[in-house]
Amino acid sequence: MNIDSIKNGYVIDHIKAGNAMIIYEALGLKNLDCQVAIISNAKSKKTGKKDIIKIDKNIDLDFDKLGFLDPEVTVNIVKDDKIIEKRKLELPEKIVNVAKCKNPRCITSVERDLDQIFILSDKKNKVYRCKYCEMSLK
Amino acid sequence: MRNLIDIKDLSVEEIDNLIKVANDIIANKEKYSHKCDGKKLATLFFEPSTRTRLSFESAMLELGGSVLGFSESSSSSVSKGESVSDTIRVVGCYSDIIAMRHPKEGAPLVACQKSVVPIINAGDGGHNHPTQTLTDLLTISREKGRLNDLTIGLCGDLKFGRTVHSLITAMSRYKGIKFVLISPDELKLPDYVIENVLKKNNIEYCETKKIEEYLPELDVLYMTRVQKERFFNEDDYVRLKDYYILNKAKLETAKKDLSILHPLPRVNEINTDVDDDPRAKYFEQALNGKYIRMALILMMLGIK
Numbered sequence: 001m002n003i004d005s006i007k008n009g010y011v012i013d014h015i016k017a018g019n020a021m022i023i024y025e026a027l028g029l030k031n032l033d034c035q036v037a038i039i040s041n042a043k044s045k046k047t048g049k050k051d052i053i054k055i056d057k058n059i060d061l062d063f064d065k066l067g068f069l070d071p072e073v074t075v076n077i078v079k080d081d082k083i084i085e086k087r088k089l090e091l092p093e094k095i096v097n098v099a100k101c102k103n104p105r106c107i108t109s110v111e112r113d114l115d116q117i118f119i120l121s122d123k124k125n126k127v128y129r130c131k132y133c134e135m136s137l138k
Numbered sequence: 139m140r141n142l143i144d145i146k147d148l149s150v151e152e153i154d155n156l157i158k159v160a161n162d163i164i165a166n167k168e169k170y171s172h173k174c175d176g177k178k179l180a181t182l183f184f185e186p187s188t189r190t191r192l193s194f195e196s197a198m199l200e201l202g203g204s205v206l207g208f209s210e211s212s213s214s215s216v217s218k219g220e221s222v223s224d225t226i227r228v229v230g231c232y233s234d235i236i237a238m239r240h241p242k243e244g245a246p247l248v249a250c251q252k253s254v255v256p257i258i259n260a261g262d263g264g265h266n267h268p269t270q271t272l273t274d275l276l277t278i279s280r281e282k283g284r285l286n287d288l289t290i291g292l293c294g295d296l297k298f299g300r301t302v303h304s305l306i307t308a309m310s311r312y313k314g315i316k317f318v319l320i321s322p323d324e325l326k327l328p329d330y331v332i333e334n335v336l337k338k339n340n341i342e343y344c345e346t347k348k349i350e351e352y353l354p355e356l357d358v359l360y361m362t363r364v365q366k367e368r369f370f371n372e373d374d375y376v377r378l379k380d381y382y383i384l385n386k387a388k389l390e391t392a393k394k395d396l397s398i399l400h401p402l403p404r405v406n407e408i409n410t411d412v413d414d415d416p417r418a419k420y421f422e423q424a425l426n427g428k429y430i431r432m433a434l435i436l437m438m439l440g441i442k
Contacts, residue, residue, distance in 0.1 A: 105241070107240070121334065
C-alpha cells in the first residue's frame with residue numbers, strides 16, 4: 001500500500017495500534033483542509049503493529065496533548081521533503097484543557113473561564129491530578 | 139506576597155517559628171495588642187463556619203486590627219452569580235489580608251491567582267484546612283513538648299476530613315511519626331494521601347476499624363466528626379455518623395498522658411463524660427487556634 005510522502009508537515013509514528021482515531025479526534029485533525037493519512041495496523045518491528053498519522057501541513061501541533069494521549073509516539077517534522085527533526089514524546093508535566101475534572105466538589109465545576117489544568121504526579125503510573133482539587137484523572 | 143493555601147506552602151522552619159511566636163503571644167499578650175493597628179482582615183465565608191471565622195476575627199481584633207466580611211454566600215454577591223476571581227479582586231480593594239472558606243475544593247488557589255493581598259485558606263471543601271493544622275501542631279507541641287517521635291491515632295472520617303489530610307501532610311515532615319488510621323471502609327484515607335504522603339515519605343502507618351485496638355499505644359488521638367455536608371446521599375451519612383463514639387470507659391486502656399484532640403464542632407463522637415478528663419485537650423485546642431492565627435496574620439503581613 002502506498003501513501004504519498006509529505007512535503008511539509010508531520011508524521012506521527014509509533015502510535016499504539018488502535019489509537020490513531022482517538023488522536024485524530026482529540027487533535028481536531030478532521031477540521032484541517034490539507035491531506036491527512038491515517039494508517040492502521042502498520043507493521044512494527046518493536047510492537048508487531050502500530051498506527052501512523054501523516055499531516056501534509058505545518059500546523060500548530062499540540063505536543064503536550066499528543067504526549068498525554070500516547071507518550072510512546074515519535075513525531076517526524078518534515079520540511080521541504082526532508083525530516084528535519086525526530087521528536088520523541090513523553091508525558092507532559094502539565095496538561096491544559098485536555099480533560100475535565102470530574103470531582104463535583106472542585107472549583108472548576110462552577111468557576112467561569114477557568115482552565116482545566118492537570119499536573120503529572122506519578123510518571124510511572126501515568127497519574128495526573130487536578131491542579132485545584134488534586135483529584136486524580138481517571 | 140505570601141499566601142497560605144496548603145500546609146505545604148510553609149517550611150518546617152516557618153511552622154516552628156509560627157509556634158514560637160504563638161507561644162510568645164500567649165505569654166506576652168500586651169506586647170502584640172497594637173501590632174496590626176490600621177490593618178483590615180476580610181473574612182470571606184462562602185460556607186458557614188462559626189468557630190473558624192470567629193477565631194480569625196478574634197485574632198485580628200487582639201492584634202489591634204479590624205475585620206469585615208460575610209459569613210455565608212447568600213449574603214454576598216456570589217448569590218448574584220459572581221465568580222470567586224471577581225469577588226477577590228473587589229475585596230482586595232478594601233482589605234489588607236483575606237481569610238476565605240469555600241465549599242469548592244481549590245477555590246482559594248483560584249483566589250490567590252487574582253488577589254492583590256495575601257490569601258489564607260480557611261478551608262476548601264474536603265480538601266485543605268491549613269490553619270486548623272497549625273492549630274493542631276501548636277496544641278501537640280504545647281501538650282507533648284515535641285513534634286517528633288509520636289504515635290498519632292486519627293479516628294472517624296478520614297476520607298472527607300480535610301483536617302486529617304493536612305495534619306498527616308504536616309506531621310510527615312517530622313521524624314519518628316507513626317499514624318494509626320481508624321475508620322470504617324467507606325471513610326478510609328484517600329489513596330492519594332497514602333501514596334503521595336505516607337508511602338512517599340516512608341511514614342509508618344496502619345489501618346484499623348476498631349478504635350480500641352491501638353488505643354494503648356497512642357500519644358495523640360485525633361477525633362473527627364462525620365460531616366453531613368460532605369455526603370450526597372443522606373442514607374450513607376445516617377449509617378456512618380455513629381460509627382465511633384469515644385467515652386470515658388474506652389479511655390481506660392489509654393496512656394495517662396494521651397492528648398485527645400478534635401477540630402470541633404463535635405456532634406456525639408466524643409461523649410461529654412470525656413470533657414473533664416485531663417487528657418481532653420480540644421477546648422485548649424480551640425483557644426490555641428486564635429493564637430496561631432495571630433502569629434500567621436503577623437507573618438503574612440510581614441509584621442515583626
